[in-house]
Amino acid sequence: MHLFWGSGSVPCFRPMIVLEEKGLSGYGHKQVEFSKQEHKGEDIMALNHRGQVPTFKHGDIVINESKGICQYLEDEFKSQGTQLIPSDAKQRAHVLQRMFEVDNLQDKGVIGVMYAQWKEKDLKPEILEERKKTLAAELSIWEGYLADKPFICGEQFTMADVFLLPILALFVRGSLSLEARPNLKKYYESLSERDSIKASWPPHYKTSPPTQIFAGV
């Protein structure tokens, strides 16, 4: 089992949490430096023509899509470690709903606010302001979902938390304030102390100062 990954990548963070939850700690891995274009290195390109991380190998099986890796690991190691997708139909539907619903935070936060500041050269301040408001409204929905619950789907840590926490961590790293969002704050602080998440935490979040990408959202 071998994982190529990069620090701060949400799609890498997720399967790393799953690997820990499944008791697969100690898997083979290589951290690539994006700034050195190591994700386009020969070792990764031989397995993944897109030259992206995560790139994951399990025996002769290669799978590179983050959500696919998470699902694959859950299926292969269902009864090992934490069961991340419940057996009960109603609970499972709830987890599946929230897992994919997290893409709203991806679209409004990562694409709408973060990539926009990196890539859109003519981005007008009022457009950025508007998009930050859209992200804030989306965060209010998740604040509501978390009322009186330790995890996003209730009393158990599930794949929906695996999908949600890394994107929330990215926002906080980018100076999103959780002060007026008490449920998200409690959730974030509590999950940050979970073993699987601590073990997978992006190294450079610990060693370099935060960005201002999500300040004022």
Next chain:
Amino acid sequence: MHLFWGSGSVPCFRPMIVLEEKGLSGYGHKQVEFSKQEHKGEDIMALNHRGQVPTFKHGDIVINESKGICQYLEDEFKSQGTQLIPSDAKQRAHVLQRMFEVDNLQDKGVIGVMYAQWKEKDLKPEILEERKKTLAAELSIWEGYLADKPFICGEQFTMADVFLLPILALFVRGSLSLEARPNLKKYYESLSERDSIKASWPPHYKTSPPTQIFAGV
């Protein structure tokens, strides 16, 4: 079982194919007219605060995320009709990889080219041209995947086809030419004749003229 859906929505098309493949034809449904804002109607809002389709109800279970509905139906009706996610680990990994890899077509085609023409008021022609080239390059990857195969993962129709075909149909509807893409052309023409896909085909694709959104890609 009840599905709220809209014509031409890729996220609606996918679970509709799954329902047919699982032999659930005849399920309760309501087609909403986007132009009349029917997706924001009371019936949908009572089940889905986002006011979006698909909105799907199965007994007291509600699930609205398209990918989640597809996974839910596959799990609940695993041995009924077509098995869409293989039991064999290697085959399953392949299907999971392609299912989520389709998001590249979504990002480069639907967001980069289609929404751009709808929403970006100051979109420069040279930027649109560049994005069409990016989409064409992405399509070449899928053209390669389909060499000598009837389905995207080989000899069997799988969930990866459920995810791929509707987006390809959207592109063709928008005047994407498949003439220089023989594998995609054969795949598209063959799958268009499949019962589950014919039964789920967006009604307005049959009755109104094509758009030019993907012309020249």
